[in-house]
Amino acid sequence: LSERDVRADLEAMFPRLRDSGWIQTSDYEMKYNCVAYIADDREQWWEPEDRGGWYWPPGLPKNDFSLDNYLRCFDYLGFRRCDEGSLEPDVEKIAVFVDDADEFSHVARQLTDGWWSSKLGVYEDISHPTNETLLCGRPIAYGQNLIFMARPRLRSGPGRSGLILPR
Amino acid sequence: MTDLIERATRRRTKAPQCDVVTLRPGRFVTSYGGFTDYYDTEPMLIGPVHRHSGTGKMFMVGDWLLGTAATDEPAVEVLDPAEDAEARLRDICSLSLDTWMKVGAHQSSMRRAGSHPIFEIIRLMKPVAVDMIVERLRQEPNPLWIWALGELTGEDPARGTTTIPDAAEAWLMWGRARDIV
Numbered sequence: 001l002s003e004r005d006v007r008a009d010l011e012a013m014f015p016r017l018r019d020s021g022w023i024q025t026s027d028y029e030m031k032y033n034c035v036a037y038i039a040d041d042r043e044q045w046w047e048p049e050d051r052g053g054w055y056w057p058p059g060l061p062k063n064d065f066s067l068d069n070y071l072r073c074f075d076y077l078g079f080r081r082c083d084e085g086s087l088e089p090d091v092e093k094i095a096v097f098v099d100d101a102d103e104f105s106h107v108a109r110q111l112t113d114g115w116w117s118s119k120l121g122v123y124e125d126i127s128h129p130t131n132e133t134l135l136c137g138r139p140i141a142y143g144q145n146l147i148f149m150a151r152p153r154l155r156s157g158p159g160r161s162g163l164i165l166p167r
Numbered sequence: 168m169t170d171l172i173e174r175a176t177r178r179r180t181k182a183p184q185c186d187v188v189t190l191r192p193g194r195f196v197t198s199y200g201g202f203t204d205y206y207d208t209e210p211m212l213i214g215p216v217h218r219h220s221g222t223g224k225m226f227m228v229g230d231w232l233l234g235t236a237a238t239d240e241p242a243v244e245v246l247d248p249a250e251d252a253e254a255r256l257r258d259i260c261s262l263s264l265d266t267w268m269k270v271g272a273h274q275s276s277m278r279r280a281g282s283h284p285i286f287e288i289i290r291l292m293k294p295v296a297v298d299m300i301v302e303r304l305r306q307e308p309n310p311l312w313i314w315a316l317g318e319l320t321g322e323d324p325a326r327g328t329t330t331i332p333d334a335a336e337a338w339l340m341w342g343r344a345r346d347i348v
Contacts, residue, residue, distance in 0.1 A: 010273075013273050014273075030307070030308055030309050030310055030331055031330065031331050031332065033275040033276075033310075034275040035275060043330060044329055044330055044331075045310055045330075045331050047275070047276055047277065047278070049277065049278060049314070051314075051317045051323050051325065051326070052323055052324070052325025052326040052327055052328045052329075052333075052334050052337060053310070053313050053325045053328055053329070053330065053331055053333070053334025053335075053337075054329070054334075055329040055330075065276065065278055065279075103279070104276070105274075105275070105276075105279065106275055107275070119275075120273045121271070121272050121273040121274045121275055121280075122272045122273075122309060122310060122311070123272055123273055
């Protein structure tokens with residue numbers, strides 16, 4: 001992974017990123033995934049796999065890969081379902097991507113300026129202007145459906161560049 | 168080893184000569200989940216052909232429409248089990264792992280990455296694949312390799328760990344105990 005062309009690779013994977021102005025905000029990192037990223041955990045890979053190596057919050061079932069189990073995980077992190085993903089003051093929103101089989105595929109967090117931030121599997125963290133830029137993921141698509149969830153914004157969170165902004 | 172490649176080429180279809188295929192370099196049209204896309208590809212092992220669509224070079228793997236060659240060159244290379252089978256099998260396995268990495272690395276769920284048809288090819292080549300994956304894990308503690316080893320072997324030497332680096336180390340110890348690495 002260290003020798004690949006990140007921009008070309010991600011834009012091939014997500015063609016709608018091209019010309020969107022997206023920004024790479026980290027190097028690739030294999031320790032954590034997008035769910036862990038929402039939990040601010042950069043050390044563990046959050047997935048309900050019932051095998052060694054994976055983390056799933058206590059009290060939530062393992063080996064249950066249903067959308068509901070993922071939504072309960074975000075509920076565990078304090079997020080509740082909301083209607084849409086517009087920017088609201090002092091509210092932190094996430095967008096849960098759901099594929100055509102109604103299965104969880106990805107989650108992105110909203111930044112303080114309305115952009116979104118995603119950890120792409122084992123790849124990099126990126127900032128992207130809209131969630132639509134990731135909707136055409138291939139070959140296992142992220143899906144076309146979004147569920148929005150929100151919680152009170154606990155802190156400023158990373159800015160578009162990946163830096164923590166002062167409140 | 169010949170048995171392995173014969174199994175790989177004969178399984179899942181009534182037409183054994185049309186099972187495992189590789190795509191030659193060229194421009195392909197792909198369609199995933201309603202989206203249609205054009206891209207130039209490197210040689211890429213795609214997977215077992217479960218059925219042809221009946222329209223020449225367009226073919227299906229399972230329910231996946233994988234590609235239509237936009238060139239006039241034949242898109243499908245049919246493997247000959249008799250021709251240097253062991254080396255070819257290793258080539259195919261290596262290419263399969265490269266491809267799986269390419270198509271699965273953006274997934275947040277390794278189980279989801281494992282749902283790609285290419286992993287079925289890897290599963291067919293399990294004895295070769297396990298050794299190669301352990302070696303790849305030694306080079307890079309990638310959760311794809313950890314998940315694949317658990318899936319292919321049914322074992323869980325990393326039980327009790329909750330991080331990828333710890334699980335990678337447990338699997339490498341497992342590999343060393345078997346003289347794989």
